[in-house]
Amino acid sequence: MQIVIVGAGPTGVTLALLLAKRGIAVTLIEAAKDFHRVFRGEGLMPSGLDALEQMGLSPLLEHIPHRQIDAWEFILGDKQLFRVDEPMGATRPCTLVSQPPLLKALISEAQTHDGFEFIQGVPVKDLRWSNQRVAGVVLSDGRELNADLVIGADGRNSLVRQRIGLELVRQPKNIDILWFKLAASPGFAADNVFRTIVNGDRVFTIFHGAESGKLHLAWVMSATENTDSKQANWGEIFASLSPSWLAEHFRNHADTIESPIRLSVVVGYCPQWHVPGVLLLGDAAHPMSPVRVQGINLAFRDVIVAANHLVLLLHREAGHQDIDMALSHIQAERQPEIIRAQQLQLEEAKQGELLRKNALLRSLLIQLAPLLRKIIKKSWLRRQYKMRQGITQVHLTV
Template sequence: MTDGVVRNEGVLIVGAGPTGLTLAIELARRGVGVRIVDAAPAPHRESRGKGLQPRTLEVLEDVGITGRALATGTTRLPFRKYFDGARVTDTDPFADARPTPDAPYERGVLIGQWQVERLLSERLAEFGVGVERGTEVTGFEQDEDGVTAVLADGERIRAGHLVGCDGGRSRVRKAMGVRFDGTTDATQSMVVGDVGAEGISRDVWHQWFASDGSGVMLCPMPGTDSFQFQAGPELDANGDPLPPSLESFQRIFDRYAQVPGVTLTDPTWLSLWRVNVRMVDRLRVGRVFLAGDAAHIHPIAGGLGMNTGIQDAYNLGWKLALATTGRAGPALLDTYEEERLPVAAWTLGVTTELYARVREAVKEPGTGVEAAAPPPMGTGYRWSSLAAPAHPATIGDPAVLRPGDRAPDAPCLDASGNPVRLFEVYADPRFTLLGFGAEGAEVADAVGKLAIEHEDLVQAFTVTDGEAGEAGEPGDLCDHEGHARRAYGLTASTPAPVPALVLVRPDNHIALLTQDPAEIASYLSQITTFPPKE
């Protein structure tokens, strides 16, 4: 410590929820110095956001915890709906969903948020980084060279960049001075909590609704003895929500479930939630960024909150790492806001619509919460300045893969003939170049030399068509069943000329489709000096 300032030229992350932890891992695994602090003295054990969507599972596979999440949570939990006390339906909205070679996760996983945070914390510890708890950031100052954060105990931390992942009441956001536009609807609220429930099955998600549109839900949380309780609150004489309590939960349950002999016990979390729809007008001010709930809050319908924050972090992590280590121009960081702010706006819109649909669906005996399943999220950034121009023949056809899209998975064989998925190849923190076919092998060899020129910015692979058997040479992949070619549009029906080179970003989105290695060289050179979009 010098003059009361701890020197740390890496990144300071404020907030150790799923967003902050994901970002810390993305930085740590790329060798960036990172310090992550949280005002809470200890980890919570609250279910909160309780689901990971398929795209988030793909992201977390790259981060390194999807297998652990699947082992902790459950992917199969039927919905059981009751109407005015009578059982109506048992449904599984994903019963017909199947994994495909290009999309290995056909459904999400039910898992408590505290469990996700525990898994992320354990993964972060594998890189030698721990969360500094009971550490509250009260303000910061920034200059051309970095950010100086002030802690509640007077300590001052110097960092190259600061990222606020500190939730809906974010102090970082308030100190940045950005707008947080939107509305709070005091007339729409909900009580949520974690409770025990003696005498009721844990094999289904119970949903009791009444003809007046009210009701109560009990969702069994995997790996625990508790249920997440959701219901409309009890109101006082003025029509205002009463504070949640175990006693009020029991009264609400008895009123709508009409199941005698079920006792709610052991409350470990009780919360009153109001409908907020808000987002910032900016995600970056100089060297300070926002991510997750600190940047956008919205209705809980669809379970998009935790997922959106994790995907914010995944987008920002590789860019911040390249900029911090001097391997990319600072303007690359502008693309975080360019790509994620529209996603935040989409999320606010779709969750508001879903919430309205839920409120209507519960009034009908034949429908339920599953009727408000959200559309896929995280499918791409075609509008981004990081997306190279698409081939003219593909424009206007939404079915054709284009720069900016999510990079598909596919099963292949490695150089030794062992099974390997493209997602496993992409887990490397660099860009990945795939050169398809004989022509692709030639250009991939040329582009592979760019990895040295660009200081390991890219890893290169040739992809054979499978007719020659095993791939054979280090750095080769064998598309033995043709799934990679089909996923990347390299078929006879693809409009000519067929791209032979596919450049994939570190966050597994398509950067460039081309036949010309010079275009790859130009793109990578632009990353190192990245100019703003005109």
């Protein structure tokens, strides 16, 4: 039986590899000519690291750029509100991994298996239909590929999703972020702390990414943002909002601050992930908020559940009706975790928005921080557990 997977991001590549390792013929299609996009999430939570281990892929991390998060810290004004050290009760700390080399390594592994084909730099233009069921894809170069199942893993703007007429239920507003890179300070290299800084109504996060010598900085844009991102003196803006040691780094390395990338992040979910002959997975089915880096972790867990339901059917060359029935079972198993994770992300985002908008609350927290620190820290930790460990049980059984 022939499977076509559209999109060679974390979802598509890992599923293609799992199927190819189990002797199933897979064609993986990627529109882009390389894996270097303007933005790729790097954060692997304990749930994502566990999924990689279950798939036998953990050793790959040792051969590509990666870096552990040592702690999470919240700074209000110029004072520490609280700090929590990794791994926060888990067996593994949150780990940042550079996606392009990870995807290349996964592709290289898949190419060692017969029946795996990778088509890169040729977009899917349309889907092929037969008797009201999707039967393959049409590529932009005119080629037509037959498939017993097409899997749309082509991200939050999924063409596959558009072609089968399934729509996202979107959260009321997008999350707008300016994403910066700049030279790292020795302090971050020695102690990689994911810091969230709230000063007045400004909020940004900063940490050392997987790439050597680079700090990543996410500036959360407000609805009334009027800063000219290209003309702004970002070194001085960041310095004015930061503790003295970090302000000095911004001023000394202002010339290394790269021009920001604006990200307008769509968040939502598909009430239905499938039609006959097609399954949506990862961001194609449920684009996640960037809050607490859930996207790649949930994508790996989608892959495990999809493999559990599909591998045996494909091995015995089950009929299309049985395959289509399995698609609904995959959604039914995955959807509760997705919906709950998005609720938790939204609750976390609302906490930050309340703090950003409410000057009185910020003032009270700064004054009472020594008294409230333990209570606030405990509350934050309680909210993080499920987003780090996973909300449902996911085990690879094939």
